[in-house]
Amino acid sequence: MEGLGNWVPIGIFLLRFTSVVIPALPGTAYSVLSGGLLGFTKGLLVICLADLLSCSLSFSLSRRYGRDLVQKLVGTKFINKIDHLSQSHLEHNFFLLTGFLMTGFFDFVCYGVGLTQASWRKFAPALVISIAISNPPIVALGAGLLEGGKLLLGLALLGVFALAIITGLVQRSSSTMEE
Template sequence: MTAAVAFVRRNAITIAGLSVLIIIAAVAAASGLFSSRDNLEIFLSQAGIAAPIIFLLIQTIQVVIPILPGGVTSLISVVVFGPVWGFIYSYAGMVAGSVISFLLVRKYGKKLILKLISEDHYNKYIGWLERGKRFHLLFAAAIFLPFFPDDVLCMLAGLSDMSLKRFTLIILLCRPVSLIGYSVGFNLFTMFF
């Protein structure tokens, strides 16, 4: 048995899952779903009872395969589902996507990251890993605050020595703060403008 065949057999479920995510993302992108906030908002509004499940999948996929900034989909969830359910759906999708992203990079490394983001983006943040244990603090602070490239940082965390347990704890505790920031900021903006 060749090394390639052995690799495929060992990783069949991961490869199949990643392939499905890529196909769904490609079909959605080709259909224009991600071309504007309005398109995604209209699509979800028309999805009826399936909208939360569809949104969870979109949010999870967009963390693993960064198509839209997380803030955009978070704002859409607040508009479509309201502030409470929008927050819950965004949070669940972001946590799931972050853990999947971390585990995929932990398994497949830098090559996978460079297939999902530009080399410039990678080079901009890879230096964070050279800070050793300080990376954990920088990572937590960046996840805590809005407007950092959380998806990229979750991938880089997969290259670090951070344990899955610590990574998940940081995501669970820090992601809500930035999500609340997006939700409250959007609600304040719509109240005054």
């Protein structure tokens, strides 16, 4: 790995970026890989930068080109769910938006919010907060697994557990709002 130099972070960045812009590709593994190959700090920086730029691009693409482009990227199966969720709940609820951006469907959420009337000024802080909360535990998991750091691994597991609780609360809140 050391012989590859700067190609490792660039490669991980491109993989993660692509997995967010094209939501059919799984991206969580790249966070774990980033932590394992680059260490916690550098790995977190690469993943956070990739998420910030790719989510911003997804929001902007859907805002500029509309539903037709989003439907091509996410598929017809998800477009109606994204539309309903975004317009009914996320557009007007900053905390729910932030919570949904911390789930495994954050890439879809970015496209969906771009289709609503939610402003960039509302979306950007929610995105930054969600990245700051949800990425460290997963990158730390990768760093702990491959570096043997038991404390880091323990903190990562606690972080993932906390994210699971937050996700459950957000989903329960969302289902309560739909009823």
